[in-house]
Amino acid sequence: MDLPPETTPQPLLLRQTPSGATVVKPETITIPQPNQSNSTPEAKERVLPLRPPAITIPSYSRWFSWTSIHETEEKLVPEFFDGKSPSRSPGFYKRIRDSIIRKYYEGSGKKITFTDVRRGLIADVGSVRKVFDFLETWGLINYTPPPVTKEKEKKKSVEKKGGNSAEGVAKKDNNIEDPATKTCSGCGAICSQACFSTEKTEIILCARCFVRGNYRAGLTSSDFKRLDIEEAAAAAAAAAASSSGGRASFGQIKSEWSEKETLHLLESVLHYGDDWKKVAEHVGNGRSQLECIGRFIKLPFGEQFMATVGGGRQDLVFSDNEKEEDDDDSNLAAKQMRLNPLADTSNPIMAQVALLSAMVGLDVADAAARAAVSGPTDDLVMDIGSHTNLVVRKEEEKEPITKMEEDVGMEHRRKMLEEAIVEAKVQIKKEHEDLEQSISDIVNVQMKELHEKMDNFEAIELLMEKETSQLRQMQKLFFEDQLSSLQYKHSLETAVEDKIKIPPR
Amino acid sequence: MKSLPPYAFRAPIKFRMPTSKNLVPIRLDIEVDGHRFKDAFTWNPTDPDSEVTIFAKRTVRDLKLPPTFISPITQSIQTQLSEFCSFQGQDMHAREKILPIKLDLCVNSTVVRDQFLWDLGNFDSDPEDFAKIFCDDMNITDPQVGPAIAVSIREQLYEMAIQNVAFAREYRIGKKSRRGFDPIVNSSKASTNALDLSKFFGSKGSAIRKRREWDMYDPIVDILSNEEVVALDARDKNSRPV
Numbered sequence: 001m002d003l004p005p006e007t008t009p010q011p012l013l014l015r016q017t018p019s020g021a022t023v024v025k026p027e028t029i030t031i032p033q034p035n036q037s038n039s040t041p042e043a044k045e046r047v048l049p050l051r052p053p054a055i056t057i058p059s060y061s062r063w064f065s066w067t068s069i070h071e072t073e074e075k076l077v078p079e080f081f082d083g084k085s086p087s088r089s090p091g092f093y094k095r096i097r098d099s100i101i102r103k104y105y106e107g108s109g110k111k112i113t114f115t116d117v118r119r120g121l122i123a124d125v126g127s128v129r130k131v132f133d134f135l136e137t138w139g140l141i142n143y144t145p146p147p148v149t150k151e152k153e154k155k156k157s158v159e160k161k162g163g164n165s166a167e168g169v170a171k172k173d174n175n176i177e178d179p180a181t182k183t184c185s186g187c188g189a190i191c192s193q194a195c196f197s198t199e200k201t202e203i204i205l206c207a208r209c210f211v212r213g214n215y216r217a218g219l220t221s222s223d224f225k226r227l228d229i230e231e232a233a234a235a236a237a238a239a240a241a242s243s244s245g246g247r248a249s250f251g252q253i254k255s256e257w258s259e260k261e262t263l264h265l266l267e268s269v270l271h272y273g274d275d276w277k278k279v280a281e282h283v284g285n286g287r288s289q290l291e292c293i294g295r296f297i298k299l300p301f302g303e304q305f306m307a308t309v310g311g312g313r314q315d316l317v318f319s320d321n322e323k324e325e326d327d328d329d330s331n332l333a334a335k336q337m338r339l340n341p342l343a344d345t346s347n348p349i350m351a352q353v354a355l356l357s358a359m360v361g362l363d364v365a366d367a368a369a370r371a372a373v374s375g376p377t378d379d380l381v382m383d384i385g386s387h388t389n390l391v392v393r394k395e396e397e398k399e400p401i402t403k404m405e406e407d408v409g410m411e412h413r414r415k416m417l418e419e420a421i422v423e424a425k426v427q428i429k430k431e432h433e434d435l436e437q438s439i440s441d442i443v444n445v446q447m448k449e450l451h452e453k454m455d456n457f458e459a460i461e462l463l464m465e466k467e468t469s470q471l472r473q474m475q476k477l478f479f480e481d482q483l484s485s486l487q488y489k490h491s492l493e494t495a496v497e498d499k500i501k502i503p504p505r
Numbered sequence: 506m507k508s509l510p511p512y513a514f515r516a517p518i519k520f521r522m523p524t525s526k527n528l529v530p531i532r533l534d535i536e537v538d539g540h541r542f543k544d545a546f547t548w549n550p551t552d553p554d555s556e557v558t559i560f561a562k563r564t565v566r567d568l569k570l571p572p573t574f575i576s577p578i579t580q581s582i583q584t585q586l587s588e589f590c591s592f593q594g595q596d597m598h599a600r601e602k603i604l605p606i607k608l609d610l611c612v613n614s615t616v617v618r619d620q621f622l623w624d625l626g627n628f629d630s631d632p633e634d635f636a637k638i639f640c641d642d643m644n645i646t647d648p649q650v651g652p653a654i655a656v657s658i659r660e661q662l663y664e665m666a667i668q669n670v671a672f673a674r675e676y677r678i679g680k681k682s683r684r685g686f687d688p689i690v691n692s693s694k695a696s697t698n699a700l701d702l703s704k705f706f707g708s709k710g711s712a713i714r715k716r717r718e719w720d721m722y723d724p725i726v727d728i729l730s731n732e733e734v735v736a737l738d739a740r741d742k743n744s745r746p747v
Contacts, residue, residue: 085549085551086525086526086527087525087526087527087528087549103648113566113567113568114563114564114567115563115564115567115568116567118546118652119546119648119649119652120648120649120651120652121648121651121652122633122636122637122651122652122655123547123633124526124528124546124547124548124549125546125547125548125560126548126549126552126556126560127549129556129559129560129563
């Protein structure tokens with residue numbers, strides 16, 4: 001599946017028709033579905049009548065397939081798969097599931113009730129209820145996508161007010177840290193401008209999470225009600241807990257930042273990074289460090305991409321947000337026109353990449369690029385997404401790149417990549433050398449062993465020789481002894497003979 | 506499938522529905538404030554008690570009944586379930602027993618009338634399966650007929666299974682002498698409806714029904730018009746003691 005990386009699993013709209021054809025819309029994803037009237041194992045299956053209109057299911061349920069059971073189902077409705085109950089089996093589950101969904105389609109997307117379904121299914125009602133609830137939770141039945149009209153309206157207001165929208169969002173970034181009573185249960189940030197609550201459960205979402213669809217599956221956008229929060233004037237009390245990220249702690253500087261100054265600011269940030277002293281120097285014009293930082297943070301980086309990129313992002317606009325900073329509006333609008341060479345890209349993937357790298361720090365984008373080289377996976381995208389969210393929250397440490405720095409950033413990344421390659425080569429060489437070294441060591445050791453063995457053997461040989469010579473000596477001695485004794489014997493014998501011969505006279 | 510002759514003794518087993526799935530048929534007939542609610546479905550007795558309340562609330566919500574129905578529905582289901590559970594600890598004999606099952610129901614203008622033979626001792630039997638095949642074969646389009654058939658079959662099997670249990674209890678109490686087995690006594694005391702199939706298999710009999718019996722066993726499926734349905738309802742109501 002080639003999906004553009006998403007930061008959160010927002011419900012992109014899937015259109016699927018029961019008979020397998022798919023409808024393509026600009027912001028939807030299509031997955032070819034097999035024709036289910038052929039895929040059921042039962043012999044006499046009713047063929048669906050006319051082709052009903054397309055049914056939408058949320059993107060987090062795109063794993064569904066008529067012909068198989070996904071592990072999500074195995075995990076969330078385990079009663080059918082653990083074999084504990086003799087009446088519940090995977091085949092049984094599949095039959096019920098398919099019947100329910102088919103029934104839903106037959107009703108052309110009208111909501112079906114549990115009682116409807118269980119009355120038409122030959123099965124025990126407990127099992128039917130479990131499967132029904134599961135399907136409903138995952139939006140495979142009775143799912144209504146968030147209304148399209150609301151999004152279109154917001155889009156219009158974006159275009160009308162140009163930079164204001166993006167700016168409003170940037171300001172929202174700042175205001176997230178303002179002390180407010182509502183904390184978003186989706187992202188954990190404090191909701192400032194407006195929050196959305198649902199009566200179904202105790203969930204309060206900040207505007208961003210609401211728009212991103214960062215809520216529990218089973219809730220639709222229509223379940224949420226909007227509550228405006230009194231905007232604590234950013235100038236005043238926000239000093240309290242906030243870290244330096246809050247604009248308020250710097251005080252409101254009313255003097256406008258000219259384009260030139262902003263340009264200088266960006267350049268110097270690029271060069272000096274965190275060294276705000278030098279940045280302030282470079283900007284000159286009597287701008288203190290604090291002013292520079294404040295101005296930098298206020299710049300709406302990347303938010304404008306959200307207006308142009310497809311998907312639900314365009315509705316990050318809240319007209320209430322534009323109350324402040326009217327003086328900078330016109331400036332920014334002009335600036336943005338010039339500072340975003342990538343914004344007009346027709347390639348949605350490039351736009352996404354630009355957006356992400358804009359919202360995220362240089363390091364993270366760098367790491368992402370490297371990872372992209374080695375082959376991205378869905379998990380990775382999620383990681384980046386969550387990383388993105390984290391970074392967005394960390395106001396004070398944030399150094400968003402501007403559009404101008406985009407290109408530089410790209411080159412920088414390329415350079416880094418090359419360096420990485422070189423480093424890798426060096427390391428490989430080292431490894432080789434190490435390897436050779438150790439091999440020669442081993443060989444040396446073996447040689448020593450052999451030498452020692454040889455010495456040993458030589459010593460033994462010597463000993464042996466000595467012993468042999470000794471033995472020979474002994475042999476000789478014995479031989480001499482033998483000889484002498486033989487001679488003596490002989491002489492004795494002759495003496496006796498002589499004596500015997502002489503006496504008879 | 507080897508089946509022992511009817512008089513062969515089998516050790517008693519713990520009570521359960523004599524079908525492959527141990528599911529209980531539940532029938533509801535509740536009247537509150539002039540509103541009448543009738544329903545029938547199958548229940549899995551291993552489901553937790555909380556499931557009953559969930560089901561009752563769901564049903565009331567889906568059918569837009571007045572909320573006063575929740576409590577009587579819950580109670581009725583629980584009563585029937587506990588009755589079933591009370592049988593569960595007892596023994597029943599599982600031997601081949603061929604009994605007639607009759608279907609006579611009217612669902613949403615579809616009338617079904619049928620009778621057939623069912624082996625109570627066949628624990629692999631499946632009323633749900635039967636109902637599904639029946640609907641397919643008879644080209645019944647209304648999906649609510651199938652479950653009604655399945656429930657009806659289950660109810661009858663349940664009834665007969667209970668009789669088995671009751672009998673088993675009596676038999677144990679009444680047994681005076683210690684006999685190894687006395688199955689012949691069993692089968693004679695048990696319901697005499699049971700058909701002895703061995704009659705049909707042998708040199709004299711044949712498994713094929715006699716021609717005059719064919720009509721009796723032919724299923725009838727009728728689609729009634731609205732007026733006929735109303736008339737049928739009225740007749741049923743009248744026949745019931747108010």
